Structures are given as C-alpha cells and as structure tokens.
Amino acid sequence: MIRIVLPTHLRTLARIGAEVQLNVTDRVTQRSVLDALEARFPTLRGTIRDHVTKQRRPMVRFFACEEDLSHESPDAPLPDAVATGAQPLYIVGAIAGG
C-alpha cells in the first residue's frame, strides 16, 4: 500500500483527506504511483504533471524520506520505505509566494 500526501488545493479538488492510500501493482516509481493516483482520481489529471508529456509541473515537488526526489527519473524506483508504506510520498506545491 502506497501512501500519498497531497497539497491542500488538490485534496479539495479530489475531495479527499490528508492522506491517500493506493495499491500499485507495478514497480513503485513516480510514474506508476501517479498513474494509479490519476486513475483513481481523474480530476487530478493535468494538475501534477502535463497531460501529454507527463512532465512534472514546474512548481510541484516530490518529497519522501526527507529527500527531494523531484529531479529523479520518473521511472526510478522510489525508496523502499515508500514502496512498503512505511513512509508517505509527499506531493508538495513549491513555496513561491502567492
């Protein structure tokens, strides 16, 4: 079970609480986790990554295990602690004013 913590605006949009739990059957990567997240909450499509290119939106960040994973390959395995559910994957709106 993968645990994901979304920023407030996306929780409101998807009408969910602070943490989402997902089953990811493939290898646990940014791509597979986001695929599963968007499949379960289609309203999130386009808000975290581009519809077509699947590139992370510039002001969205991925944190886990006290590391910034934003610039990792989307196909790189996420840390074991995320894959086992011991730690959540944080999807964060970058601090940039506003």
Add this chain to the structure above:
Amino acid sequence: MSGVRVLVGTRKGAFILTSDGKRERWEISGPHFGGWEIYHIKGSPADPNRLYASQSSGWFGQLIQRSNDGGKTWEPVGNKFVYDGVPGTHQRHDGTSHPWEFKRVWHLEPSLTDPDTVYAGVEDAALFRTTDGGQTWSELPGLRGHGSGSRWQPGAGGLCLHTILLDPINPDRIYGAISAAGAFRTDDGGKIWKAINRGLKSEYIPDPNAEVGHCVHRIAMHRARPGVLFMQKHWDVMRSDDAGESWQEISGNLPTDFGFPIDIHAHEPDTVYVVPIKSDAEHYPPEGKLRVYRSRTGGHEWEPLCNGLPQRDCYVNVLRDAMAVDSLDSCGVYFGTTGGQVYASADSGDNWSPIASHLPAVVSVEVQTLK
C-alpha cells in the same frame, strides 16, 4: 420576479452576487475555488443555470469547472487543451521564436443556443471549443494557423486570446481578439480567419499600420447590431461599422484613451462605456479619480460618470473582462477593480454603489439577467 446574478472572477476565487430586479440588496456567495485564479466565469445564454469557470494556478495548471444549478454546486470537467498538430512558433518579447505552449484559459464564451457548446480563448493564443459540456476540448486551428501566427508577440499579460464574440444573426461569424496580435474574424464557423485591423494605428510597433501586432484590449458588440464593433485598444478607442473591415478612432474628449474594458448599453446600441486609465506605464485612473466614461453618440463625445465612485486617492485598475451590463428595463452596469471592489449602477451609469468592497483583485465580471 426578475433578478440579477453577477459572476466575479478574482485572483483568489470566484464570487457570485445576487439581487432582485431592484438591485439594491446583494448577497455574496463564495469564495468558490478559494485560492485559485478565476480568469473568467460565464453562464450559458441558452440555460442560465449552466455556468462555466476557468480555474487556474501557477502550481497546478488549468481546470474548468461546470455548474448546472446557477453556481450552487460545481464539478470539474475536462482540462486537456492540446494544440492541433505541430504548434509552430510565435515571437517572444525579445523577438526570438518560441513554440506555442498552453498556459491558461482567459475567456469562456458559451454558445448562444447550446449549453454544451463553449468556446475558450487561451494563452498562448488559440481558440478551443467543447461540444460536450466541457468534457473534451478541441482546437479550431484556423485562427492560430493564420499566416501571421509566427509574428504574433505577447502583450504584457501574455499572448492571450481574450475576446470571443459570437454573432447572434450569423452563427458562422465569430470575432476574436489577441494581445498583442489584433482582431480576427471568421465567416465560416472557425475554419478560415481574417485579420481585421485596418485603421488601427499603434505607435509602439515598427509599422504603426501593420496587419497584425496591435494590442487590442477588448471588443464589444451589441446583439441587435452585430456589424458594429467598439474596441478599447492599448491606446485609442475605436469603432467599426463594417464588421471590422475598417476602424475609426472615436476617443474624442476622453481624458486618456488608454484602458482595458469597453461595453455597450443593453438597449441603446450607441451608448458605450469605457474606464480611462492614465497610461500604459501607470495602470490607475487619472488624478486618482475613478470615472466611467459614457458616450451616447457611439463615440467622440464622452461624459464622466462619477456619482458614487471614489474621487480622490483611488489607484485601482479595471481589467479587460471586468465590466458587464444587465438587460433589465433600466440597464444595469457593473465593473470590478483590482482593489477588490465591484461597483454597480442600476440606472445606466448615472449613479454607482459598491456591491462588494473587499474581494481579492477582480479579474472578470459577467452578469446574468434572470427573468
């Protein structure tokens, strides 16, 4: 019982202001989509309870929201805006070429007859359309494919398609305006577009009379006389009597002819409203006095309307989509400011009062007249 619903888009959410036909007491609901930029929110002329809102954020991109109950509840619909084919390039401010890149929806224009059909004007400038209530969006590539596209440059706010006017008599005729490319018209439902900028003169481009490159801020059309257009350009207020084939300046005695919105009285096609702004470098009213100017002669002769508006120390702006009129017997006029005020006049502009005073910066104002 008649009534009015004012749809206000702000930098931090949408607000809906409602009143009965007297327009004396107002109720405010919102913020809807709090914290998000609402560039535009507009109702379907064919079904007043069907509303569409453009919701966007620098963090999380573009969303489109739809309401089927006049704004009480909302549901997100499709937000996938993909240019048709290979997008090509336009120019940046520095003159270099840049590929078309979708950023946001500036303006939503629902069909006059079908609640499920809506046109969307986007940045980087292009026209999209949905025919399924917003679930899917397709580009009408003829506009961006106009031969001049590679020469378009963004205005200060971006390369945005901000004005869409649907001809109520000829359903194949649509007008669009882009900052800073100019005005365009199609007569075949969106396949082929023609630049309609003859008569515009813009000293800030190398050839002031160029086919494209003019920073058109807003165009208005009266539904009873769709061949007559009024334009607030970056500088200059203009008029066309031949569907945009040619334009004449009508700035007349305005204290400054820079501004953003322009609109027309619901029952008097020659009564036009603008909000003069001091200059392109100083986006606030001249002398710190917020004044709407009205022409009852289709231009040239303008009178200031200031009863109820702040006449000292006022340095707000009124953005291009932030003025609208209702169609009650005594025409109501409405506008919103970057200071978060929404002002209304129930008597064609003679007297004004704030109907909201402390909203986030207002980006757009639309009005629905409910019979």
